Amino acid sequence: MKNFSTVGPRLARTARRTSRWTFNSRALLATLALAGSSLQAPVHAAPAACSFRADAPDQHKVVRGDTLWDIAGRFLDQPWCWPTVWGMNRDEIANPHWIYPGQIIWFDRAAGRLRLGQPVAVSTDDGSGLASVRLQPQARVLGVGKDAISSIPAHVIEPFLTQPLIIENEELTGAPRIVATPDNHVFIGKDDKAYVRGALNGATAFQAFRPGKPLKDPQTGQVIAYEAFYLGTLSLQAEAASGSDVHTFIVQHAKEEMGKGDQLRPLPPMPMQNFVPHAPAQPVAARVLAIYGGVSHAGQNQVVSINRGQLDGVDIGAVLQLYHTGKTVSDETAPKSWLGLRTQQVKLPDEKVGNLFIFRVFKHVSYGLIMQVSAPVEVGDYARSPE
Numbered sequence: 001m002k003n004f005s006t007v008g009p010r011l012a013r014t015a016r017r018t019s020r021w022t023f024n025s026r027a028l029l030a031t032l033a034l035a036g037s038s039l040q041a042p043v044h045a046a047p048a049a050c051s052f053r054a055d056a057p058d059q060h061k062v063v064r065g066d067t068l069w070d071i072a073g074r075f076l077d078q079p080w081c082w083p084t085v086w087g088m089n090r091d092e093i094a095n096p097h098w099i100y101p102g103q104i105i106w107f108d109r110a111a112g113r114l115r116l117g118q119p120v121a122v123s124t125d126d127g128s129g130l131a132s133v134r135l136q137p138q139a140r141v142l143g144v145g146k147d148a149i150s151s152i153p154a155h156v157i158e159p160f161l162t163q164p165l166i167i168e169n170e171e172l173t174g175a176p177r178i179v180a181t182p183d184n185h186v187f188i189g190k191d192d193k194a195y196v197r198g199a200l201n202g203a204t205a206f207q208a209f210r211p212g213k214p215l216k217d218p219q220t221g222q223v224i225a226y227e228a229f230y231l232g233t234l235s236l237q238a239e240a241a242s243g244s245d246v247h248t249f250i251v252q253h254a255k256e257e258m259g260k261g262d263q264l265r266p267l268p269p270m271p272m273q274n275f276v277p278h279a280p281a282q283p284v285a286a287r288v289l290a291i292y293g294g295v296s297h298a299g300q301n302q303v304v305s306i307n308r309g310q311l312d313g314v315d316i317g318a319v320l321q322l323y324h325t326g327k328t329v330s331d332e333t334a335p336k337s338w339l340g341l342r343t344q345q346v347k348l349p350d351e352k353v354g355n356l357f358i359f360r361v362f363k364h365v366s367y368g369l370i371m372q373v374s375a376p377v378e379v380g381d382y383a384r385s386p387e
Contacts, residue, residue: 050081052107059106062099068151069277069357069371071099075107075114079371080277080319080355080386085114088276093317096276098148151275151317152369156301157359160367163230165292166305167211167265168362172226174199176206176264179246187257194234194249196264203266204236206249208258213294215365217307218287218380224307225365227290231258233267275317275359279386282313284320286383289365297376301369304356306383309364318358320368320383323350324375351375356383 056075072079083093099105099116108115159165176198181188188194208231214223232254240247251258286308291298298304308314326348334344354373358366370377 050084051077052085052112053077056107058109059104062101062103062105062149064101064149066101066149067153068099068149068275071105071149072277075105078386080279083276083278085112087113090281093276093278094315100148151277152357152359152371153301157303157367157369159230160292160303160360163207165228165230166215166225166362166365166367167209167228168225168364169223170363171265172211172263176200176247178208178258178260178262178264181259185259187259188251189254189257190232190251192251193237194251194258196234196247196249197245198264200236200239200247201266205267206234206236206264207267208232208234208262208264210258210262213290215289215305215307218289219307225289225305225362229256231256231262234264275357277319277357278317280313280315280318280320282385284308284313284318284383284385286312286314286320286366288322288377288379288381288383290379291377297378298370298373299376300354300371300373302377304368304370304377306356306358306366306368307364308383309362309366311363314358314361314366316359316361319371319386320356320358321352321386322354322356322370322373322377323352323382323384324378325380325382326350350382353377353381 052075060071060074062071068082069079072082076082076085082088086092104117106115106117176196178194179197180195182193185192209228210231212227212229215225215227216222217224233252234249235252236247237250238248249264286306289305289307292303292305306314306320328345328347331344331346353375354377355371356368357371358368360367368383
């Protein structure tokens with residue numbers, strides 16, 4: 001498994017980049033000095049939008065309960081700038097390295113970068129007879145990532161990673177469905193049989209769901225997905241015999257009662273949870289489709305869906321900024337018309353209210369967790385690429 005602290009060739013490349021940065025920064029400082037400019041703060045390698053906090057610590061020891069978002073917020077004004085200050089490329093964002101409790105993240109102020117290492121005892125006797133401990137980069141390679149810190153609170157998003165809470169239009173077409181129950185029971189539960197029609201396509205483990213409210217795109221008015229009620233899981237007991245198209249299933253887990261007409265979809269694999277917060281690779285302009293739970297307003301650590309997905313350039317870990325739509329009001333200060341009427345209408349600026357961390361992506365819809373919200377989020381609010 002890869003790790004942030006893989007050294008060797010990586011450190012050599014970093015050293016060469018740092019050397020080039022140092023040369024270029026000196027030339028820049030000399031030019032600014034000739035122009036009469038004065039710089040009091042160090043120049044960082046990160047872009048202006050990805051600046052470090054004025055109170056950023058020199059280092060942070062990773063502990064259980066930390067999240068990548070929280071750690072990023074200790075060092076950066078914008079946590080989605082995390083890949084920039086690590087020098088990560090798109091492949092590394094898609095296949096992130098692990099960070100584990102006990103490791104040290106330290107701020108290399110000279111290079112404007114974050115580094116990962118372990119505290120190593122190094123003698124730096126300054127004549128006082130005392131040896132101090134200095135931080136050194138070290139490789140740490142582990143085979144599994146089960147103990148790695150998550151990017152956002154795992155317990156909040158876990159149900160949304162595997163349960164079919166949004167069903168896109170194409171998933172409804174031809175989805176297997178329960179057509180009968182033993183003894184014609186209205187509902188069935190754990191360990192009960194269910195008789196199912198539809199193509200299984202080789203799958204043997206399924207989730208049961210019931211389509212709910214249609215989700216309409218606020219811009220086009222078209223239905224692009226449906227909210228779904230997750231009912232439980234079923235496993236195939238016997239495929240349809242010759243001359244029949246009815247399969248026999250057993251209910252393995254029942255969150256809600258299920259019955260005739262409820263539909264099935266293959267059980268998806270558990271996705272990677274160690275997402276890296278980052279800005280989208282291309283501009284994204286989305287709207288909030290729905291707030292999970294059917295409420296009209298949402299706050300921090302609540303889940304919303306947006307009307308953009310994989311086909312629109314949204315990927316897992318992308319961070320969008322949330323805005324309330326500016327209201328249109330009458331300008332009562334405008335000069336009166338010749339009829340004495342005030343007819344001028346003006347639109348107030350959109351107001352930023354928080355950040356949205358995308359953690360699950362479908363073709364046209366995505367789930368996001370609201371982060372650092374300053375006002376309640378509403379259906380129809382904008383979600384845009386960070387400025």
